[in-house]
Amino acid sequence: MPGLLPRILVAGPASGVGKTTAAVGLMAALRARKIAVQAFKTGPDYIDPSYHTLATGRPSRNLDTWMLPQETVHQLFVRGMRNAEIGVIEGVMGLFDGFSPISDEGSTSELAKLLAAPVLLVVNAASQARSVAALVQGFSRFDPDLRVEGVILNKVASPSHAELLEQAVVHYTGLPVVGKIPRDESLQVPERHLGLVPAWEDPAAGGFLDRLSEKAPGWFDLEAILRLAREALPFSEEAPSPSLPGATPGARIAYARDAALQFYYEDNLDLLRDLGAELVPFSLLTDERLPGEIGGLYFGGGFPEAFAEPLSRNEPLRRAIRQAIADEIPTYAECGGLMVLAGALKTRDGRLYEMCGVLPGIVEMTDRLQHFGYTTVTCRADTVLARKGDSARGHEFHYSRWEGPAELTAYDAVKRKGKGTRLEGFTRGNLLASYVHLHFSGCPDWARRFVEATTLFRTSRLGLAQTVGETRVVQPGIGEILRG
Secondary structure, eight states: OEEOOOEEEEEOSSTTSSHHHHHHHHHHHHHHTTOOEEEEEESSOSHHHHHHHHHHSSOOEEEOTTTSOHHHHHHHHHHHTTTOSEEEEEOOSSTTOSSOTTSOTTSHHHHHHHTTOOEEEEEEOTTOSTHHHHHHHHHHHSOTTSOEEEEEEEEEOOHHHHHHHHHHHHHHHOOOEEEEEEOOGGGOOOEETTEEOOTTTOTTHHHHHHHHHHHGGGTBOHHHHHHHHHTSOOEESOOOOOOOOOOOTTOEEEEEOSSSEEEOOHHHHHHHHHTTOEEEEEOTTTOSSOOTTOOEEEEOEEOGGGGHHHHHHOHHHHHHHHHHHHTTOOEEEETHHHHHHSSEEEOTTSOEEEOOOOSSSEEEEOSSOSEEEEEEEEESSOOSSOOTTOEEEEEEEESEEOOOOGGGOOEEEEESSOOSOEEEOEEETTEEEESOEEOGGGOHHHHHHHHHHHHHHHHHHHTOEEEETTEEEESOOHHHHHHO
């Protein structure tokens, strides 16, 4: 049945206009009103969601209309909204920016229309007056199927400036101004080469949120925003459940989660649990041994280069990881995880730090972006996640490079808009490591294969019998695990 699912989408004309400050401020202001807020981020991003999570007290979730089928985006939104009173979705780049200059594929506007979400347009009003109305009018009328319902003015210089801007917007566009954010350098989120510094890594993040929570309620007309969210078009809550094979009890996967590696889609973790896996976190920085009785290892992305010295110093855990992978434990690593598994990490200052020594060679930090954007990968051989020839959509964003032996390359990779194919990643035995991040909801069979491999490995080590699919397996050999 159609339901309300109150929701609002915070977008901007371009990157850098203050979407994150506005979105996180709105989340904090709503939470201060004791309203349960579920945050979402458009597209492939891990850092903005870290601030969402800090502001709402609930894990933020990603909605990506290129990596995921539209029906899956629908499912994930409905699932994320359980026990929430309002959904606040932060856009990406400019409202209409996507893959094509003549369509909204992969854009914030595509997601807004898919979810029938009213849009609040964040405008950087610094050094503008009447001209701001022309900008708002152009964006609000560009796509008649899109509902731009309100405006948030950012970097307002003074109360008189705010009044002038609001008069212009209302007079020329008829849209309400529902937020006025003053210019305040103390509310700038710290940045570095990969964009914003993640909330979990910045010691000042708590103070930033405290300041935001104190000031944000005065920025917004919360009653108007709640009314717009509640007046969103009816939205079907009867999204079909993802088509998944039966759960495989017995899987126990250890995943590295601390300040060094923190990039995991929350829905990836949920899907692994749905498939029967017990997920056990461990720290690369503070733990000296792996969790017990595990059947798999999962290394997400992050910024290991910022923690190269303590990672290198934790020799007992590095040795334990190296031994576990030598014993053929099913292992999947993405980007930062690949870096941690390499022989060594060379930082920008030229220092070399020992890593786990599982992958041959060293990872070297660079001054420029190596690969950025959406990528389609096709397996060059059977792996712990997929079979030879299987393809999936993912994305990359990294300022480091690593080159492995061509004969052990995991994928043929094709950029979303690029030409030609390049070699990507590494696979050997039960290990798959790559710079490409995957959203498992876009390739659920890959997640299933990983869970089954971890179950088979664990039961073989514990001397247990386990039924997977229609096959009862007792202490399988490694070849059986790989063939799944």
